[in-house]
Amino acid sequence: MENKTEIIIFIIAAMLLMICLALGILIFFVVHRKKMLEKEAKIASIERDKTTEIFKASKEAEEREREKVAKELHDGIVPALSSVERNLERCLKDFENDRFDPLKLRKEITYIEETIETVRGLSHDLIPRSLMAFGLIKALSDHVARLNGVNGKKSYFENISTFEEQLPFTMAEQLNIFRMCSEILNNLSKHAFYGYLKVTMDNPDSSLMIDFIHDGKGITNEKIVEAENSNTGLGLKSLKSRAIILNADINYTTEDDTSCVSLKIPLK
Numbered sequence: 001m002e003n004k005t006e007i008i009i010f011i012i013a014a015m016l017l018m019i020c021l022a023l024g025i026l027i028f029f030v031v032h033r034k035k036m037l038e039k040e041a042k043i044a045s046i047e048r049d050k051t052t053e054i055f056k057a058s059k060e061a062e063e064r065e066r067e068k069v070a071k072e073l074h075d076g077i078v079p080a081l082s083s084v085e086r087n088l089e090r091c092l093k094d095f096e097n098d099r100f101d102p103l104k105l106r107k108e109i110t111y112i113e114e115t116i117e118t119v120r121g122l123s124h125d126l127i128p129r130s131l132m133a134f135g136l137i138k139a140l141s142d143h144v145a146r147l148n149g150v151n152g153k154k155s156y157f158e159n160i161s162t163f164e165e166q167l168p169f170t171m172a173e174q175l176n177i178f179r180m181c182s183e184i185l186n187n188l189s190k191h192a193f194y195g196y197l198k199v200t201m202d203n204p205d206s207s208l209m210i211d212f213i214h215d216g217k218g219i220t221n222e223k224i225v226e227a228e229n230s231n232t233g234l235g236l237k238s239l240k241s242r243a244i245i246l247n248a249d250i251n252y253t254t255e256d257d258t259s260c261v262s263l264k265i266p267l268k
Helices: 002-096 102-126 129-134 136-147 171-191 221-228 234-246
Strands: 154-159 196-202 207-214 249-255 258-266
Touching: 002 102, 129 136, 129 171, 136 154, 136 171, 136 196, 171 196, 171 207, 171 234, 171 258, 221 234, 221 249, 234 249
Parallel strands: 154 196
Antiparallel strands: 196 207, 207 258, 249 258
């Protein structure tokens, strides 16, 4: 009789244990599922925020390009062409009245040539011809070469990557990278006061790495964040916007007499 009672108690205990285990598994599954759903929702929220930020950054960059073109047209090219138009009309009247002066006409032709150069420069800033024809490596090399000797500064470009000509990026991505490099070079020319600049391109760790190494005034990442948050850091905000679009990183370091701006873009 006692054995039967013990067996019954054992069976009941075993059943209770199984029920507890089942409830434990069920509770674990429910809690785990809830956490997974919360994590997925958080990831989805982050992705939405990132997508929104990328879209916003892209639109802001496009708007700045439009404003730049509009300003150049309004402040430089349109007034120059209007002036040439008026002077050519004057030359025409002088010709009709037998007072034609070839030197005046030559002067207006010079103005037209200068305006053409301005338009060509603006066009180059938007989409460099060498970039469209040969790609980013050639375009960046040419851009750095044009800086060499300006105000006595020495500038060099060196490609130590495994890419000789073409990079595994779309033309739109290469244009974005080129504009980032142009902005960095422009900032260095304005604020770094360097005498020597070396731009290197490499591809370590499945990334395209472009380093801007110079002997001028350096800056840290902390100072860059401060400048980005100010109303005057529009160029830096543009850099950050393009970096978000490319999923790129920009790192600023300075040590002793050498400073560096490193641009790292993941390869596809």
